[in-house]
Amino acid sequence: MTAAAGERAYHRPETVAEACRNLADAEGQTMVVAGGQTVMLMLREGIVDPDALVDVSAIPALGGVSVDDGTATFGATTTYADLAAHDLSERVTMFEDACAVVGDRQIRNAGTLAGAVCYGVAALDILSVLLCLDATLAIESADGHRTQALDDFLRGDGETDLGRAELVTGIDVTLPPSDAGSAYIKHSSVEAGWPTVGVAATVTVDDGEFTDVSVGLTAVADRPIRAPSVEDALDGAAVSEDALATAAGAASEDIDPSDDRGGSARYKRALTPTLVERTLETATRRAGGAL
Amino acid sequence: MNVTFDLDGTETTVDVPPEKPLRDVLREDCDAKSVKDACDSGRCGSCTVLLDGTAVKTCLVPAAQADGQSVTTVAGIEDGTLGREVQDALEEHFALQCGYCTPGFVLSALSYLDDDPSADREDVRSALGGNVCRCTGYEKIIDAVADVAADLE
Numbered sequence: 001m002t003a004a005a006g007e008r009a010y011h012r013p014e015t016v017a018e019a020c021r022n023l024a025d026a027e028g029q030t031m032v033v034a035g036g037q038t039v040m041l042m043l044r045e046g047i048v049d050p051d052a053l054v055d056v057s058a059i060p061a062l063g064g065v066s067v068d069d070g071t072a073t074f075g076a077t078t079t080y081a082d083l084a085a086h087d088l089s090e091r092v093t094m095f096e097d098a099c100a101v102v103g104d105r106q107i108r109n110a111g112t113l114a115g116a117v118c119y120g121v122a123a124l125d126i127l128s129v130l131l132c133l134d135a136t137l138a139i140e141s142a143d144g145h146r147t148q149a150l151d152d153f154l155r156g157d158g159e160t161d162l163g164r165a166e167l168v169t170g171i172d173v174t175l176p177p178s179d180a181g182s183a184y185i186k187h188s189s190v191e192a193g194w195p196t197v198g199v200a201a202t203v204t205v206d207d208g209e210f211t212d213v214s215v216g217l218t219a220v221a222d223r224p225i226r227a228p229s230v231e232d233a234l235d236g237a238a239v240s241e242d243a244l245a246t247a248a249g250a251a252s253e254d255i256d257p258s259d260d261r262g263g264s265a266r267y268k269r270a271l272t273p274t275l276v277e278r279t280l281e282t283a284t285r286r287a288g289g290a291l
Numbered sequence: 292m293n294v295t296f297d298l299d300g301t302e303t304t305v306d307v308p309p310e311k312p313l314r315d316v317l318r319e320d321c322d323a324k325s326v327k328d329a330c331d332s333g334r335c336g337s338c339t340v341l342l343d344g345t346a347v348k349t350c351l352v353p354a355a356q357a358d359g360q361s362v363t364t365v366a367g368i369e370d371g372t373l374g375r376e377v378q379d380a381l382e383e384h385f386a387l388q389c390g391y392c393t394p395g396f397v398l399s400a401l402s403y404l405d406d407d408p409s410a411d412r413e414d415v416r417s418a419l420g421g422n423v424c425r426c427t428g429y430e431k432i433i434d435a436v437a438d439v440a441a442d443l444e
Contacts, residue, residue, distance in 0.1 A: 010292065010309035012355055033310075033353060040312060040351040041333055053310055057356055081345075104421025105399065106339055106348045192420055 009052040016140055016169055019056055023165040024142035026052035032167060033057070034077050035110040037103070038119045054167075062114075062169060074171045076114035080126070081105075083113065092175060093286055094200050097184035098129045101192050114168045117150065120160040120223065123262060127154070127224035128216030129184055129200040133173035141166040154223040177212060180204040181287030185279045186218060187271060188262060195219045196263035197271045199279040203234070205289040210234045210243070215280070219262050220255040220272055229253040230276060239289045241281075248277035296357040298323065299367025309355035314338040316354045317364070325365045325394045329423075336422030339395035340364050346402035348421070365394040374401045376439050384435035388426035396422050400436045408443040415440060 011022040023030055028051030033039045035057070042048045056062055062077040065086050072088055083089060084099035102108055102125050116124045117137065127150070135150040142165060150171070153161045162168065176182060186198035198218030204211045213234045215227040233247035257268035284291055295304040298321055305320040317323040317340070327337035331350060338349045341363035342356075368374035377400045380386075387393045396419060403418035404410060410418065415436045416429075424432060 008308075008310070010353075010355060012309070012358075036351050036353050036356070037333065040310075040353060043310065044312070044331065044350075053353075055309070055353065055355055100417070104336070105403065105418055106336060106346050106421045107333065107351075109345045110347050110351065 008050065010055065011052065012055045012058050014058050014060075016059060016061055016167065019054055019059060019167055020140055020142045020165070022052070022054045023167060026054070026165075028052065030054060030164060032118065034062075034112040034115045035079060037107055037111040038115060056167065067175075070175050072173050072175055074113050074173070076112065076167075076169050076171070078113045078171075080108035080111050080113070084108065088175075091178070092133075092180075092182055092202075094129050094132070094182035094184040094202065094283075098125045098198075098200065101125060101184070101186050101188075104192055113171055117153070117168055117171065118160060118162060119158065120154050121158045122221060122223050122225075123194050123198075123219045123260065124224065125184065125186055125195060125198050125218050128198060128218045130171065130173060130216075131224055131226050132182075132200045132202055132214040132216040133175065134214075136172045137168050138170040138172065139166050140169050147172075151226065156222045159223075176202045176214070177204050179287065180212060181283040181285065181289070183279050183282035183286065185275060185282065187275055194260075194262040197268050197275050199272075199275045201276070201279045201283045203280065203283045203287050203289070205239055205284065205287045208239050208290075210237050210239060210284075210289075215251075215276065217251070217255060217272070217276075219260065220257040220268050222256070222258070225254065227251050227254040227276070230280075234280070239284065239291065241291055244277050244280045244284065244291075248273045248280060251276045292355065294354050294358045296359065297361040299362070299364055305354075307354050310353045312350050313340075313342075313352040313354050313357050313362075314349035316357070317349060317362070323364050323366065327391055327394060329391070334423065335392070336395040336399060337392050339398045339422065341398055341402055344402070344405070346399050346421075363398070365397050368397070368401075373404060373439075373443075374398075376442070377401050377404070377436065380435040380439045381432065384431045384438070386427060386431040386435040392422060392424045392426075396424070396432055396436075400439070404436070404440055404443060408440070410437075410440040412437040 089096040182202035200216040229250035237243040
């Protein structure tokens with residue numbers, strides 16, 4: 001269905017192909033709406049004034065989570081609540097951790113994973129979790145299909161590589177080994193509020209050594225980032241509290257925080273190593289590591 | 292655009308801009324004044340309704356998304372249901388003062404207890420994190436909902 005509301009067109013397609021046509025044919029600025037938790041706020045505050053809205057919430061093909069061996073695919077309109085309720089959140093605990101601290105229950109019922117991906121700001125908790133798992137996006141347009149690593153897709157503060165007529169249709173992640181431990185911990189000034197710092201981590205303990213270390217950071221750069229210095233410092237190290245502390249200290253090399261609503265750059269710098277250490281410790285215990 | 296939905300058991304059709312917040316449609320076009328209007332930014336939860344049984348903040352839902360769905364407000368809660376138990380518990384515990392936030396709290400609590408009947412006090416506290424009360428200090432609200440949860444067990 002399509003409606004013209006004053007000057008603004010509103011499309012509610014039922015297939016991905018129809019959505020891509022709506023996006024391709026729209027004139028002026030277009031925005032995709034799924035859960036509405038970001039777009040509706042931006043509309044109300046006058047931050048955006050698009051000529052057309054394409055509401056993808058009625059496209060059945062965009063829903064659902066599928067798990068296949070070592071990978072999982074999230075349909076674009078998978079909500080935080082869907083993810084939290086899925087078996088995957090028991091297997092990859094950082095999903096459960098992150099979903100518990102995003103906004104609140106009502107927002108998690110509506111907000112979507114691809115919505116977070118396309119908003120792309122550094123403070124979105126789920127993005128550093130997805131980065132940890134080398135997330136790749138499936139992107140459709142009237143011109144065809146492409147895939148892109150989330151890490152490349154996120155360009156900067158709310159800037160992404162999404163073309164004006166493109167639609168993110170799915171998110172593929174590589175699952176950690178079944179014996180891995182993972183965690184997401186965030187600190188914010190109010191419970192489940194915007195993060196001062198957030199840390200996602202997954203580790204595997206093999207023969208008393210760390211392997212498959214992956215660390216993602218929220219709200220400490222112009223976009224969600226991985227923490228390669230931490231990962232390199234820990235990978236192959238013998239499991240010990242000292243190893244965690246040393247690796248966590250290396251986080252300072254990976255971050256470039258600015259003052260934002262979650263806290264000052266100075267505070268973020270002071271907090272990051274502590275929170276990285278705490279998160280790694282939780283992930284290590286969950287992986288069966290003896291600390 | 293015509294949007295048709297079931298509002299508390301009554302099929303309702305309104306002709307509204309599709310991106311109009313559902314909260315404003317309910318209040319202005321359907322006279323459903325139990326759906327409150329407060330922070331205007333998706334924080335306070337006073338505009339919470341159940342959309343097809345799921346608690347959402349209607350200030351952040353475009354009207355078009357209600358098409359073909361059911362919308363439950365506190366006005367649609369009937370005697371002998373879990374929703375009524377929540378309402379009675381709030382009253383018994385003196386868990387409302389000005390009452391403005393109460394409809395949202397009732398619906399959040401109802402939706403949560405529906406999903407997780409084995410909730411403990413800490414679960415309840417977390418589940419109600421999307422609703423703001425400026426009078427009570429929350430303790431009595433949590434007491435009331437935790438009591439209903441304990442009865443469900």
